[in-house]
Amino acid sequence: MTTVTVTEQGSAILPKEVLEHLGIRPGEAIRLDLLPDGRAELKAAGGSGSWRELSGMLKGKTNGRTLSIEEINDAIAEAGTAGIIIKIDPFPSDDELNSLWVEAWGAHEARDFGKVLARSLTHLGAYEGPRLVGFVNVATDGGLHAFILDTCVTPDMRGKGIATMLVEEAIRVARDRGATWLHVDFEPHLASFYRGCGFRSTEAGLIQL
Template sequence: MVTLRIDPFPSADELYALWLEAWGSHERKDFSAILSRSLTHIGAYENSQLVGFVNVAWDGGIHAFILDTCVHPRMRRQGIATRLVKEATRVAQHRGAQWLHADFEPHLSSFYRACGFRPTEAGLIRLK
């Protein structure tokens, strides 16, 4: 059974292992600095193993941003990502956010629409 934990602050090794499986990324990030400034983050755990994750960054006011939604490949198609995003939405609202934004690639449109997001116009500049 998969359980969700609010603000679990997973270790760098736990997040790296999930990142490697979910994104194929070998890049190690310093998540401690990121998570300490987040409005919330939600971890999905099967027993004690981190199998899913979502982060909610914010502007310190009314805008929050869904980032880094991921689920371990062997755990996909079980509704875990939907549960993560919906719990992140609930917690963000409870903590005072009035708007929740999500940027995503076109193949994820139906997923985010099913989570309650609607399309909007936005701008983007690639800085690197």
């Protein structure tokens, strides 16, 4: 077992043998996946980024000091979502949403989204220029309860924090519009994502009609 010490600034240096074991070479990005029970999985991200690109992201942010892991992550996220605009209640056309569904979910039958959005507490779209690249809907019971639905991002834009931006903004808007409880159903592999957005696990039931 290898032990790594975290500095007061939140930095940690991985030993050479750990990097070699993981197949991570100098200049490569590292991916950290948060798992249940306080565990995490570390692996090579497999991206094409370089330390030169990372240095560009951090330019002007250091002021001669060592950045914490949190500050580095924030800078990377900020760079990754540059040019992405989150719009509240943009009412995308059926063509836009059906195209997004095909990209995000694969097999999909065209739907009429107008009736769905008309009954929503809110919905949010993520746009790269005119292109809709992410979406989340918040349904409501007309009272205290609201429900996160249809969170999705196009495959080419995943890993940039867009889904997190959408859900966090949906939480804020739902609260501002009077919801007291916000619910979400998700598949097991999305548990860490929604926990990171502030949701906690509860018992629930589901029946297909």
